Amino acid sequence: MSAVTHTDRAVVRASHKSHPVVRWLRRNVPYVILVSYCVVVLVPIVWVMLASVKTRREVFLSPLGLPDSIQWQNYFNIFESGFQHYIWNSLVVTIGSVVPMVIVSIMAAYALARRVFIGRKTIYLLIVLTYAIPIHSILIPLYRIVDDFGMLNTYAGLILPHIAIGIPFSVVILYSFFLDFPEELEEAARLDGCSPWRILFSVVLPLSAPAVLSVVIFQTVSVWNEFLWASIATSGEERRLWTNGIMQFQGEYSSDWPKILAVVNLMMVPLLVIYVLAQKHFVRAFAGMGK
Amino acid sequence: MIYNRKVHGTYFDLVMVLPALLLFSIFIVWPAVEAIFTSLYASPNRGGDFVGLANYREMVGDPVFWIAMKNNLLFILCNLVFQVGIGTIFAALLDRGVRRFSTTMRTIIFAPLVIAPVAIGVVWSMLLEPNFGMVRQLANTVGIKLPSQGFLGNPDLAFYSIVAVGAWNYIGFMMTIMLASMQAIPRDLYEAARLDGSSAIQTFFHITLPGVKGALILCSLIVIVGSFKTFEIVYVLTRGGPGNTTQVLGTYIVESAFTLFRPNYAAGMSVVVLIVAIFFGSLQVLTSRKRK
Numbered sequence: 001m002s003a004v005t006h007t008d009r010a011v012v013r014a015s016h017k018s019h020p021v022v023r024w025l026r027r028n029v030p031y032v033i034l035v036s037y038c039v040v041v042l043v044p045i046v047w048v049m050l051a052s053v054k055t056r057r058e059v060f061l062s063p064l065g066l067p068d069s070i071q072w073q074n075y076f077n078i079f080e081s082g083f084q085h086y087i088w089n090s091l092v093v094t095i096g097s098v099v100p101m102v103i104v105s106i107m108a109a110y111a112l113a114r115r116v117f118i119g120r121k122t123i124y125l126l127i128v129l130t131y132a133i134p135i136h137s138i139l140i141p142l143y144r145i146v147d148d149f150g151m152l153n154t155y156a157g158l159i160l161p162h163i164a165i166g167i168p169f170s171v172v173i174l175y176s177f178f179l180d181f182p183e184e185l186e187e188a189a190r191l192d193g194c195s196p197w198r199i200l201f202s203v204v205l206p207l208s209a210p211a212v213l214s215v216v217i218f219q220t221v222s223v224w225n226e227f228l229w230a231s232i233a234t235s236g237e238e239r240r241l242w243t244n245g246i247m248q249f250q251g252e253y254s255s256d257w258p259k260i261l262a263v264v265n266l267m268m269v270p271l272l273v274i275y276v277l278a279q280k281h282f283v284r285a286f287a288g289m290g291k
Numbered sequence: 292m293i294y295n296r297k298v299h300g301t302y303f304d305l306v307m308v309l310p311a312l313l314l315f316s317i318f319i320v321w322p323a324v325e326a327i328f329t330s331l332y333a334s335p336n337r338g339g340d341f342v343g344l345a346n347y348r349e350m351v352g353d354p355v356f357w358i359a360m361k362n363n364l365l366f367i368l369c370n371l372v373f374q375v376g377i378g379t380i381f382a383a384l385l386d387r388g389v390r391r392f393s394t395t396m397r398t399i400i401f402a403p404l405v406i407a408p409v410a411i412g413v414v415w416s417m418l419l420e421p422n423f424g425m426v427r428q429l430a431n432t433v434g435i436k437l438p439s440q441g442f443l444g445n446p447d448l449a450f451y452s453i454v455a456v457g458a459w460n461y462i463g464f465m466m467t468i469m470l471a472s473m474q475a476i477p478r479d480l481y482e483a484a485r486l487d488g489s490s491a492i493q494t495f496f497h498i499t500l501p502g503v504k505g506a507l508i509l510c511s512l513i514v515i516v517g518s519f520k521t522f523e524i525v526y527v528l529t530r531g532g533p534g535n536t537t538q539v540l541g542t543y544i545v546e547s548a549f550t551l552f553r554p555n556y557a558a559g560m561s562v563v564v565l566i567v568a569i570f571f572g573s574l575q576v577l578t579s580r581k582r583k
Contacts, residue, residue, distance in 0.1 A: 035396070037462075041399050041400055041463075060423045064425075108307060112308070117304040123308065123312060128572075130315075130323065131576050133572065137565040137568055139544065140548050140561060142322040145322060145325075163318075167311050167314065167319070227526075232549065272405060272406070276402075279401075286401075287467045
């Protein structure tokens with residue numbers, strides 16, 4: 001019965017074939033919309049890249065034109081002003097935060113997902129509750145605590161809070177991965193006499209690369225791009241990060257756009273290149289919130 | 292199996308959980324609890340006068356607090372329309388509307404997400420600069436007259452400029468979540484709809500949208516939490532100005548604590564943010580676990 005209706009409708013539809021213009025629109029409007037938006041995304045990025053090798057005059061007079069001659073000088077100027085110092089600090093803080101954060105999160109998530117011990121539910125609940133709290137919601141006491149520990153203007157003062165604030169997200173993602181991990185594999189290893197450590201490091205971890213990579217990518221981008229805590233926890237130049245440095249530059253050389261944009265470009269391009277090369281993993285890392 | 296686990300004892304469990312638990316307790320739980328205490332005292336130093344809810348009472352009477360609150364709520368509304376709405380439409384177009392270049396376009400639209408918000412703010416403050424900014428130049432070429440203070444200096448336009456920059460930053464994020472969910476819709480549903488002669492628009496409303504309900508809820512929760520997390524973009528683009536018109540709780544907390552030196556008052560506002568983030572953040576985790 002319904003099969004007949006389907007065929008009937010298809011026939012009716014085929015006999016009233018839409019106008020060629022309508023069909024052309026239907027096929028091309030999606031492209032027009034998406035491509036226009038891609039242009040909106042790309043223009044500022046390309047503008048930064050071009051402006052970073054232009055003279056000041058060119059940036060203002062022909063924003064999207066090519067430079068007459070490439071001004072590498074803009075990049076040399078950054079390093080003459082000592083920007084490499086900020087980059088170094090950012091590297092130390094990012095690596096120093098992400099590596100331990102991921103290790104302690106793997107350990108905690110595995111135990112919470114797979115082991116039975118007192119307080120397990122309470123700990124997981126606390127972690128879920130703080131999953132999305134922004135740094136400014138605990139900023140004032142956190143500042144005082146870090147000050148009491150004498151850790152203002154130190155790497156530790158930057159790194160330890162970053163690790164802590166990254167733990168809830170990492171644990172939640174890894175926890176849900178470990179819950180779905182085939183228990184039979186661990187069981188087999190256990191019957192073979194493996195210690196729980198061996199099971200984690202030789203059986204579970206090698207098969208957890210996608211989840212771990214997602215967490216590493218997400219947290220590396222977050223910590224590398226972080227600004228608020230970095231500006232509160234440091235006062236002198238000594239331990240400031242690149243996000244502070246760029247704000248400093250914007251204040252000091254406010255009219256020297258090429259110099260500021262050379263900094264933006266220098267910090268933006270490596271991340272964009274890594275993203276394009278590993279975009280499958282980036283998309284999974286960010287959409288992983290949706291999993 | 293539980294019996295088997297117990298054999299290994301609790302030493303393993305303790306070593307596994309303790310490092311994360313210690314760091315998390317000292318730098319997250321403790322400050323979160325102390326934020327509440329701080330907000331009940333008058334002076335920044337520990338042991339200052341207990342003032343009960345005075346800070347909260349002042350908050351209720353503080354017009355800037357309400358501007359910030361209103362902006363945070365308005366952000367949710369605008370971001371639902373622009374980020375989730377447009378993100379969903381783009382996802383549907385990528386999923387069903389185009390055959391070629393869909394990966395390339397997805398890659399491009401997602402890209403701003405990896406750029407630091409501070410850098411995005413710096414770049415857009417230049418693009419929107421009232422005299423030489425590229426947006427002004429483009430508008431002049433097309434013959435549109437822009438107000439002389441530009442976008443960010445104009446009390447009526449500054450907020451919506453921030454919304455636009457935020458959309459530029461996050462549409463790709465929402466689009467990606469929606470696209471992942473759309474790709475999970477069985478293709479034969481679309482085939483059946485086609486045979487029934489339903490149009491692309493009808494198919495979108497009757498098959499695609501019901502199929503991505505869970506992802507839409509998730510995106511909405513992310514937008515709600517994200518709105519209360521907003522700090523960098525506002526800080527870099529307007530510092531909350533002109534005249535506090537673009538203040539959000541994030542920027543007002545930082546300004547109150549570190550510019551106006553009223554940490555206890557700021558702590559009260561941070562408790563408000565904390566409650567919102569705890570409620571909607573845990574809802575986010577719970578709904579995504581349930582969806583699995």
